[in-house]
Amino acid sequence: MNPTYVSKAAQQIKPSGIRKFFDLASTMEGVISLGVGEPDFVTAWNVREASILSLEQGYTSYTANAGLLSLRKEISHYLKKRFHLDYSPDEELIVTVGASQALDIAVRAILNPGEEVLIPEPCFVAYEALVALAGGKPVHIQTSAEQGFKASPKDFEAALTKRTKAILLSTPSNPTGSVYSKTELEEIAAFAEQHDLLVIADEIYAELTYDEPYASFASINGMKQRTILISGFSKGFAMTGWRLGYVAAPTFLRDPMLKIHQYSMMCAPSMAQFGAEEALKNGLDDVDKMKKSYRRRRNLFIDALNDMGLDCHRPGxxxxxxxxxxxxxxxxxxxxxxxxxxxxxAVVPGSVFGPSGEGYIRCSYASSIEQLQEALVRMKRFIESS
Incomplete structure (x- = not known):
């Protein structure tokens, strides 16, 4: 076939390095996978039951493009209660097909061809691709372990040009687990205001922080009007396969995202939305239990890595x-x-998350204690024999 049939943008996008190692591991027996970032918990029964009930009652049609109003009201209440954010269910929220689709419509709604997005890395592998597919230019901001894998206004200043449109900030971060403090967010907020930049805040892991109270970027004084907040149910609520996320933004940003969403996706699946509504109403205790379990696993895993000579910062x-x-x-x-x-x-090479990731590997500790302990035994044996 003629290669010109395929767009240059699609040709230039690299396959996910995460999936490469996961697919290889899936062909082998006895593999312990620390590769894919997915909770090892099953979605809570009451959430599954709510979705099943919606099917039994015949709720199988489209919802509003922005999602069920009842779900948007629950998201609004949740954001207020959990993170001190105030978003209108009618005018400032869209229910999306995962946080990935929320990111996609966010960059497509704000970027003109050639405009730049500053992205601290190591970072989630989809960021660069989504910005490029939207016609923008991803500009990577390299960070180091000495910085806690976090970027500062000085780092952003060095990469700033007349074409810079936004900062894409992930906290907690995938792959490093780093969490920006409120003070650090305030410094970035001042920089964004000074240079009239938007901030896309990927906060899909907001429920999974272990040492300090979580600060959402949109909660920083004056930042709601500059922020596109991305989140969802996959990580904190153990609902990865449900593919349900949401975007929260001021109306002037939300409305163009909604137009893209209604043409490209119409709406998120109705049965998943009913499940998510139940998760927000009655699932926060389950979230807290999962969080406590992850914290125990983190402490076990990080301590063991450092003991075997693999220097590792303690992710927040x-x-x-x-x-x-x-x-x-x-x-x-x-x-x-x-x-x-x-x-x-199975682990993921740090290099797939950007140049700053070379010399590191990403290990997910969202596995049972028993599996983690066995993985650590094998890793130590590997290190000692290398």
């Missing part, structure tokens, strides 16, 4: 460890491939 959120493998002399990809083939442990 999400469910990822991001240890350095530089002492081994191997590249991130070579280390991950060798670990998989020799000890049947």
């Amino acid at each position: 959120g999400a469910f990822y460890a991001f240890p350095s493998i530089k002492k081994t002399g191997m590249s991130s990809e070579a280390f991950a491939e060798s670990l998989l083939l020799n000890e049947k442990i």
